[in-house]
Amino acid sequence: MFAHLFKLIWNKKKQNFLLMLEIFISFLVIFAVFTMIVYYYRNYKKPLGFDYENVWVIKYNNTLQTSNNDSLSLFYETLKQTIKAMPQVKDITFTSYNIPMSQASSQSGFTHNNEQFMGVNWYFVDDNYKNVLDMKMLEGRWFNKQDVVTKNHPVVINESLKERLFGNNPATGKIIGDARQQDKMHVIGVVEDIKQFGDYVNPGIAVFHKADTSAFHWFGRMLVKVSPDADATFESHLYKTIANYMRNANIEIEHMDNNRKGINTFYLVPVIILLVVAIFLTINVTLGLFGVLWYNINKRKAEIGLRRAVGASGNSVSWQLVAEALVLATFSLFAGSFLAVQFPLLRIFDLPATIYITALILAILFIYLLVLLCSLYPGKQAAAVYPAVALHED
């Protein structure tokens, strides 16, 4: 039966070519859209890994001209104590520019067992970072005062990096980095991934380094965890305190929950625009497909009448027409899937293969559903053809 249908479509391949081309391109568009949706959804489902509520970001620039690390350290330590003494402040940390919910990123790489790890997010943090952001330790511990920078300097890695390095084995206590590198890293703990770039972006692999005192030369961010009752009055007081202390610096205070909204919008807007365009294209294709199928079936009234006359039931005729449309779509889907599987095979974008496969399956189902919907009504019309009338027409 199916072989017969394939043959029917194949014989009319020249006539159906444009229709197949249209389905083929729609499939590619739908595949791209689904890949994006699946990617965003999977990232969205992952836990955030930290708490952004009541965290304020203070942006500043170091304007102290001293080269003495100790006096620099003393300067910022005093500021830290001043801020921490305020009743609304729960905790404070100094860190590098690549704070969570910001676009700023700092990436580096290292080799381990001759495997290259590129694009590793490189965070420089202090002992309070984990508490301010309420991050979750999966094993080992966070930095503390005893961690002095020795030959193998202590690091905390994130879950994704741990999985790539050690699989399911514990990472605590291991040394990472190859022998020829001078600076090897001693893993003291593993934290849950923190989604630095907002809810919809894969956090990637990350290494947290304990910052030494010289880092104050180039640090530019403070994160402050405040109590829920901290309001604008307190914020202006905090602002004044810092601005008076750091006379030459430019200060800005942001709220991390606003930053989250901002960065999520930044990543969602292009997707929403693409979705709107894709929905419109789909409606367009659906209407067109419907029109063409409808016309084709009307043109074949004589054939349908003949089929009815020799005993085919109305249902079987309409089923045949629907099946024909689906077979037609299958040709396009074959070609489309062939192209689509190149993405995971050639690793065109750095996405896991499962995302592509899920998107591929969803796109195939979607196209079949579309074609089914478009052919159901024309098929039903064909079933209503009276053999006598149809044959009389010719």
Added chain:
Amino acid sequence: MLKNYFKIAVAVLRRKKFFTFISLFGISITLTILMVLTAFIDKVINDNYPDRKRDRSLYINSIEETGEHARNGGALSFYFLNHYAGSLKTPVKIAIHSGSNATNTYINNKKIDLRYKYTNAAFWEVAEYDFTEGKPFTQRQIENSEHVAVISEDLKKEYFGDMPSVVGKYIEVDNVQYRVCGVVKSVPITNYVFYGDIYLPYTVSKTDYNGKEYRGDYLGILLAASKSDVPKMRKEFEQMVPRIPMSSKDYDKIHTYADTYFTAFVRTGNEEASGVTIAMTAIGVFTFLVMLLPTLNLVNINITRIMERSSEIGVRKAFGAASGTLVYQFLVENLILTLLGGLIGTILSFVIIQVFNSIQPIPNLILSLNFTVLGMALLICLIFGLLSGVYPAWRMSRLNVVTALKAS
């Protein structure tokens, strides 16, 4: 003749309402998408507020110093722009201004986020902001390091409320009091070169602007005396760059460019890949994809429509109409359909742009359907009509008279 074709086209359109609807839907929505997109791009790259002398200006937005092991880029220093760009002969004015940085100010227990920008006096002559009151600060005020500020209308509203005039009033920003000397119409954030809420003299900047390093926080605009001097000015800048001494042993080359606004806007900072090519390719691919599917759809629908009219074609052919005449007729019909779709599309885009302007998702970004956009739309319409009409018309003209007549 054309009148006849027009009559036939209208009759055909009215006969099969469903197909007409599909065609018009496809054409009008595709055009709407493309038109809103062009309106947006046109606003972002062709808007001439506040730099009305854009065709006489070249923009210096970045510098990159490269060496064997080092590569560092960013905005430029005041010193570099003042000393090196300032030594050029062709430019009549050089505007130097810092990139817009963010800070907060607090008033009546309310927080205001704002962007500040340091400028020199020439900035106000190169960029012609619309002053709703007051005037820009002068060269003398800059030399005296006076704490004066030009603020945007948005900031005025937020900080002072509905006060009629704020010139002479004080505003506190970054813990410093500034006297307002002028208020300007706000610039949308998409125009990042000129965007800001408060403009201050560079001499009151907290960071040292006399440092001799090349990278810093400033951007420059070179203004030529006339449009014809622009290529000469660019050449002079290009010739000057290789003569600049290296700022450090680590570097052996300095890359910096005086570009037109659009090139500067899309410059990636990468030497190998030109930003213009990337931006153009991205827009081109998007447009192609958006147009490809509806076009295919239209071709399919059009084929269906002509096949239905095979008896008419057969009769006309039998009475001696040449293939060319029929192709011509069908193209005209198709163009009428497309133009009708274009009209609906224009109305739709107009509505969408009105909605966009009343919501203002990007503050102060007011889109408009101007003549460029309308012209583009018309062009797109014609391409669309031809693309979707040529193939069906060609197939139709090859129809055999006997088959065509027998089909009915």
